[in-house]
Every structure is written in C-alpha cells, then in structure tokens.
Amino acid sequence: MAPEAHSDKNEHGHSHDDGHDHHAPVVTVDNARRMKWVFGLTLGYAAVQAVGGWLAGSLALIADAGHMVSDAAALLLALVAYRIAAKPADKHRTYGFQRVRVLAALANGAGLLLLVVWIIWEAIQRIREPAPVMAGPMLTVAVIGLLVNVLAAFILAKGQRNDGNLRGAYLHIIGDLLGSVGAIAAAIGILLTGWTLLDPLLSVLVSLLVVRSAWKLVSDSVRVLLQAVPQGLDIEVAQAGLASLPGIAEAGHFHAWTLTDDSSIASVHVTPAPGADPLALPGIAAAWLQEQYSIDHVTVQVDPPGGLRLEKH
Template identity: 65%
Template structure:
C-alpha cells in the first residue's frame, strides 16, 4: 500500500529530460515536508447525517404524495411524487458515496475515492433532467386529453409536501455548502419545494375556476425551473471530471505571479484542476535563475500557490535553464 502524500508536496527534479505532453517525470529526489497530507477534504459527518434525515423524509412523503396524486387525478402531484422518488434515490446514492469516499487511498487509487462524490452529483443532476422530460411528456398528454382532478385532496397533500420540503431545505442549508453532494441534495429539495408550491396553486385555481388544465400547466412551469439547476449540476460535475481549470483561476495570471518570485527564471507546463469540491491540485515546472538555489524554489512556489491562489496541493518540478519546452500552437509538441 502506498504512503499518502505529505502536506505541501514539493517535487524537485534536477535530472534533465525531454519533456512532451505525456509529462513523464523522474521521481527521484522528492523533497517532502513533515505532516500528513490529504488530497481532498474529509467527508463531513454532519452533512451525511443531514442528508440521511432528508432522505427518510423524502422517501416517506413520496409514498404519501403518489397515493394522493393517484386518488385525486392530479398530474402536479404525480409529477412531484416522481420527483420525490428520484430525489430519494439520489440522496441514497449520495449517502453511499459518502461511505465510499471515506475509504483510505490505496496503491491503485492514491488520490482516494473522493471523486465518487462528483459522480454522485452528476447522477443527481442527470436524474433531474430525466424527470423533467417525463413531466413534459405527461403534461402534453393531459393537454390533449384533460382528466378530472379532485382539488380538495390535492390541496391537502400539497400543503403537507410544502411543510416537508421546507423542513428538508432548512436542514440542508445549515450544512457545509462547499460539499457538492449536499448542494445536489439541496437542489433536489428546492425542486420539490417548487413542485409543492405549484401543486398548491393548481389546486386553488381548480377549486376557484374548475380549469383542470391548470394542473399540467403548472407542472411544466415547475419542470422549467428545475431544469436550470439540474443542468448546472451536470455541467459542473462534467467539468471537474474533465479536469478543467477551476473557475476563477486564470492560468496566465498564475504563471506570471510565480515567474515574479525571486530566483525563478522561467515558468511552464502549469496545470490546475479540481480534485473534488473545493480542493485544487496543480503541477508546474520552473527553472532557477543563475546563482539561485534550486532546492529553495519548490517551497517558495508551493507557499505562493497556497497563500494567493488557494491551491491545496502542488507538485513543483525544477528544470535546468532552458529545460522547459514550450508547447506548439497546435499541441503536437
């Protein structure tokens, strides 16, 4: 089993080598400072408990809402019940992800299992998008062939749902919002909250006017509101999995900042990506100025990346003067 990386890893490489985009490194002579290092934030037990509580509330009310929607003939309730079932499954997936993410790194997965949380967040968003498509399909069918809706029972069930969702949102809002899984769970609950509001509005409207078409109309409106949040969750998760540069981090500005440090002649091959949630990882090559101490550069660079750019873990390679090969414009060299 491999040893976990050490806090503020400073990887120095003094052997000259040809460098291409495969980024092959000679890992001899690593300089590690003391103290255990975790590549990703620890799984928050409080967040796990909050999601577990909301899961039980969501799953229990989904059953009540499904029965109420079937008895009243309300698409708004049925759609929202489907939403609740989807949310309960997504919350269960998030809980499983927490357990998996808590496992220690091993020789094959040296970064640990925290990316499982990103996968769970992606699954949450994808489930929401599928649910939106189903609601839209059912609403079109209702427009073509309106059905009878019992507004009284519909209103009672919707009000209960509103109370449940408000409670769930309150529980999750008090958690750590830097946790992608918790944010995903909160988005699900807020979507359910909008569904309950829509169902209440539809029930009152039907009671006052007798227009049963209000039921599918409001269902579609809720779906439109949900799709924006769901797409944001999906796109953010995919961006992390593709190892995109973290939002708000300008690579050119960062390179210029590192190049301004004393003793550094050249900077190149800077890569930064999000490991999970708020944890940023980076690799960078530097060359020393004549007369400067190469062994002092990694600690200097790591400190600047951490203090000014919130990069939790950096690997710094020191190349001989002229050893940093600039990439070609077409990326072929």
C-alpha cells in the same frame, strides 16, 4: 537529476510533505447525517403523497409521488457515494475515492434533466386530455409537501455547500419545493375556477425553473471529470505570476486541474534566479498558488538555469 518537491495545505494552513492520506479531502459526517434525515423525510412524504393522490383522484399528485421516489433514490445514491468516498486512500488509489461524489452529483443532475423531460411530456398529455381533480385533498397534501420540503431544504442548506453531492441533493429538494408551490397554486386555482389545465401548465413552469440549476450541476461535474482548469484561473497569467516571484527566473510547463468539487492540483517547472536557493523554490511557488488560486496540492520541479529553454527546443 533536477530537484522536485510538492507542497500541500492541510486544514490548519500548514505545509507538509509527501504521504497518501492528505490527498483525500474529508467527507464530513455532518453532511452524511443531513442527507439521511432528508432521505427519510422524502421517502415518507412520497408514501403520503401517493395515498393522497389516489384518494383525491389526482394524477398530478401521484406523478409527483413518483418524482419524490426518484429523489429518494438519488439521495440514497448520494449516501452510498459518501460511504465509498470516506474510504481511505491506498497505494493503488492515492487520491482516495473522492470522485465517487462527483459521479453521484452528475447522476443527480442528469436525473433532474430526465425528470424535467418526463414532467413536460406528462403535462402535454394532460393538456390534450384533462383529468378531473379533487382540489381540496390535493391542496391539503400539497401544503404538507411544502412544509416537508422547506424543512428538508433548511437541513441541507446548513451543510457544506461546496460539496457537489450535497448540492445535487439540495437542488432536488428545491425542485420538490417549487413543485409543492405549483401544486398549491393549481389546487387553489381549480377550487376557484374549476379549470384543471392549471395543473399541467404550472408543472411546465416549475420544470423550466429546474432546468438551469440541473444543467449547471451536470456541467460542473463534467468539468471535474475532464480535469478542467479550476474556474477563475488563467494558465498564462498564473505562469507569468510564478516567474515574477523572488528567486524564480523562469516558470513553464504549468498545468492545473480539478480533482474534486473542493480540491485542485497543479504542477510547474521553475528555474532559480542567480544566487537563489533551489530548495526554497517549491515552497515559494506552492504558497503563492495556494494564496492566489486556493490550489491545495502543488508539485514543483526545479530545473537548472536555462533548462526550460532547452526543453522548448
């Protein structure tokens, strides 16, 4: 039987052998704590905004309060995902539950896109039938919202941004922040001109700004779930690079895919060059892939000389 081995890089950069726990990247307590703070801020301000909108007679503020509630729900989903993802790997799920985070990020992105559709629909209705707005109270509530969202964005920005789940929450908050800026501008415009159409028009502008970020979040999550090749990696170039390493005569059957937002995997077959130690090849190949492409889990099968050519036939 041809020798087969794998190599991983742990967080200290050392290689180690088979096991289960190293397959699951750590969900940081710091990220989860940041999400809890932002969840509390978002839900609390949603209540303030709903009351302020009702007192000011502002449908825009009431609608944005619903926006904030949906964001709070997304944050709650993300926190649940963190709790599930923190469960250790077992014999049935050797890579753990990390993809729950990816599913939550996908749900957040999809929720943002649906929210954009709803905002644009509401804006069209308000353009057709303008509603009176008490711009003074609207401005006060919007300024409070801006301060809350700046604080929430600062809290999340200090976390690990390579976490797609946290990034989804961050994009929600940025959308809220832009919404607050739009509400402030609309309130000032209404105070100065009395033109209530400023409110729905600015809502459409903010929605268009959110679309790009939301679409990227969805597309990145889909890439992970489809186990796409890690970004920046060309299969043919990587395979040729492996074949050029000392001690390796040939490399083939190279596969690489994305496990989670911060982890990738590869497998490859190699044959030893004359005089090379076959047992040394897995470590050589794994170290090179880690250095060149940050692939943290590599399985290498060493075939006898000429074995790859025989497999092609």
